[in-house]
Amino acid sequence: MIAIAIVFFGALALLFIGLNKEEKSLKLAAASILGLAGISIFAESKGIINVDAFFTWVPAGMITFNPTAQVIAAILTVMAMIIINLMPAVSRKGMDVIALMMFSLCGGLLMIGAQHLVVLFLGIEILSIPLFVLAGSEKDDIYGNEASLKYFLMGAFSTAIFLLGATFLYGGSGTMYYHEILLRLSFAEHFGEFPILMQTGLVLVSVGLLFKVSAVPFHFWSPDVYEGSPNRIAAFMAIIVKIAGFAAFAQLLTAFVPMQTWYSNWMLPISAITVLAGNIMALAQQSYKRMLAYSSISHAGYLLLFLLQPIQENFQVLGVYLLSYGLGTAVLFYLFDKYATSQDKTVGIFTGIAYTNRFDAMALIVATLTVAGIPSTIGFIAKYQLFTAAFPTAMWGVLLALVGSAISISYYFKPFRVLFKTESDVQPSIHFTWKYVCLLGVTLSMVILGLFPVLLNWIF
């Protein structure tokens, strides 16, 4: 819990330091603040420090970092650190961008710790509002402006729907605490029927969250917003928002375990259509960034499969999948950002980098294998665990997801066709910098965790 405070005050400090400091020192400051937050999460989970005494004014049980939330919080912090370190310099003066990203991260942390609908709502808002600004942070870019406006309008709508759903849930159960909702529902299950208000409420709240994680029928904003936003923000949206959204969704659904068979009925079709539509639309994309946006939609579909089963025990599966998705996507966004020009955003940008920059090519291959779920990377372990866990409750969904994964290979592997093409004799040029160290760490961790999945048991 102290991590939220560390990130918040750190971001506040960064705002002021950013008024007259260089970018490089700020990135280092941001990384160290996030590192401190990560250490505090770890220490709190091991019981080394206990800060509950400072938070007596928080009504009991509104925010609880259970072991799951602690793991996801650690993943979020690490991902934010990777994104902030890998992504390019901010073009305009001022470092509000990094500070705003960290404020947004606070919202994500609040979302996954929420055990109360109002706290969940607050988390979603704190996550989203900085992102509306960040999407348009390149003020002269007309596509950025479009992305910002579109994201703002869609976000406002989805929030309104979420709030309506929360009202219905309150009307149906008389409480907003997850554990009390669970109690009422187990009671209702005993009599064989769930109140219609609870059913409507769950549908509306789910719609609000599905908007945020961009599942099909609610995905239309995401390719446009990802394409228009600056690359670092698109990566942030694709990774942090999705991880926080799914973790919060899973936490929320623990309150609805008695209704599990009922909500599977309509969530399974959403999941199946998300997997298929996301993968098939990604096939047709010219722009690599837009393809990544559709790929993130299809990943939302796989993750929804996990939510269909009664989620109490194997939260680890969710954590591993989110970790592998985050690592792979971060590297792909970084490489896209490094090679894309304003004219060329197709896979052609990667032509011949196997000769000019072997290291980047290697990272590209590993990250692609990870997001596609090929063995020897963590992506395979994640996908295997996810599908195995989801199979008993959602057999057809898993079969469709396998078809979707097969389709996804054909667009993920597009860069490989041009990777080894040379136009002339080119000189390899690698300047080892801090970014390379970071990239090396991420790439290696994907391979090592894939080859030795035992390590995952140690992490989670």
Add this chain to the structure above:
Amino acid sequence: MSTPESYIPILIQLAFSIGFVALALYLSQLLGPKKKTKQKLEVFECGIESQGDARFPVSVKYFLSAILFVLFDVEVIFFYPYAVNFRELGWEGFVAVLTFVGFFLAGFIYVWKKGALEWER
């Protein structure tokens, strides 16, 4: 109590209001006189001839000042309930309000240092 049937009056009212609006619009279009000359069909804006595109850069200085004013105005509004309950809330309330004002003050200093309050720039 909350059976689906109890929403029927709302539906009837909805149907009636939509029907009335549609009918009124249709009737006025049907019965009203129409003279479609070129001048009649022109875009009318307060008697001034319209020119150019609506999409051009507008100075945001006034908007910025206005929105900052609204922010701090809202802060002041929160003082009223606090002032009324000052005694009951005691030290805990005082600390909470101090935190709240502290965050606002940080924002104010940031805005100031950033130069958002300078009109001539």
